[in-house]
Amino acid sequence: MPDRLVAPSILSADFARLGAQVDEVIAAGATVIHVDVMDGHFVPPITIGPIIVSALREHVGEAIDLDVHLMIERPERQVADFAKAGATGITIHAEATPHVLYALDAVRAGGCRAGLAVCPATPVTIFEEVRVDLALCMTVNPGWGGQPFIPSSPDKVRRIASVVGDDVPVMVDGGVTVKTAPECTAAGAAWFVAGSAIFGADDPASAYRAIAEAAGA
Numbered sequence: 001m002p003d004r005l006v007a008p009s010i011l012s013a014d015f016a017r018l019g020a021q022v023d024e025v026i027a028a029g030a031t032v033i034h035v036d037v038m039d040g041h042f043v044p045p046i047t048i049g050p051i052i053v054s055a056l057r058e059h060v061g062e063a064i065d066l067d068v069h070l071m072i073e074r075p076e077r078q079v080a081d082f083a084k085a086g087a088t089g090i091t092i093h094a095e096a097t098p099h100v101l102y103a104l105d106a107v108r109a110g111g112c113r114a115g116l117a118v119c120p121a122t123p124v125t126i127f128e129e130v131r132v133d134l135a136l137c138m139t140v141n142p143g144w145g146g147q148p149f150i151p152s153s154p155d156k157v158r159r160i161a162s163v164v165g166d167d168v169p170v171m172v173d174g175g176v177t178v179k180t181a182p183e184c185t186a187a188g189a190a191w192f193v194a195g196s197a198i199f200g201a202d203d204p205a206s207a208y209r210a211i212a213e214a215a216g217a
Helices: 015-027 050-060 079-085 100-109 124-128 153-164 180-187 204-215
Strands: 005-008 032-038 065-071 089-093 113-118 134-138 170-173 191-194
Touching: 005 204, 015 032, 015 050, 015 204, 032 050, 050 065, 050 079, 065 079, 065 113, 079 089, 079 100, 089 100, 089 134, 100 113, 113 124, 124 153, 134 153, 153 170, 153 180, 180 191, 180 204, 191 204
Parallel strands: 005 032, 005 191, 032 065, 065 089, 089 113, 113 134, 134 170, 170 191
Antiparallel strands: none
């Protein structure tokens, strides 16, 4: 099974202190930083682009995994820019393009880990049709931080894990806390994205360590 890990999401970070907040969670043990990219079309908010990924890469060096989650329409048109900016992995949404296979191939062509994300209402059978390096199960509706965890999510995680097999990590994203992480671990999740539960806390480093312990990471 893939190693378990918690990936702090900078969506909930204080962007005026982004470098310092990233340093805090890395010092606490984080090896992956999750970068949520939103375009105002696939999801209503607009967040960041390749320039921030490039700045993060320069800030953290090569040892830290920058996990870029593209919540954007037609992601295949943008993956090359994010790969060039320094992404380690790029996850696209099954719902965001009619060319899922092409988009995943574009991610690999850029030298990145190719992830596929599904929204809460998307059937898990999409994973039967593609080869992925990471399977992301949205445990909230994509687009906004701080949403409550969808209670039926562990069952969906379990079904995704059964399709992708033991060698592909299943990631959960949304509402991950010390309470919900163990449920996802029991269902087969290995990677855990946490944003507001970490960066919304008074002490992000302690919050990171608590979620990691709860997840068995």
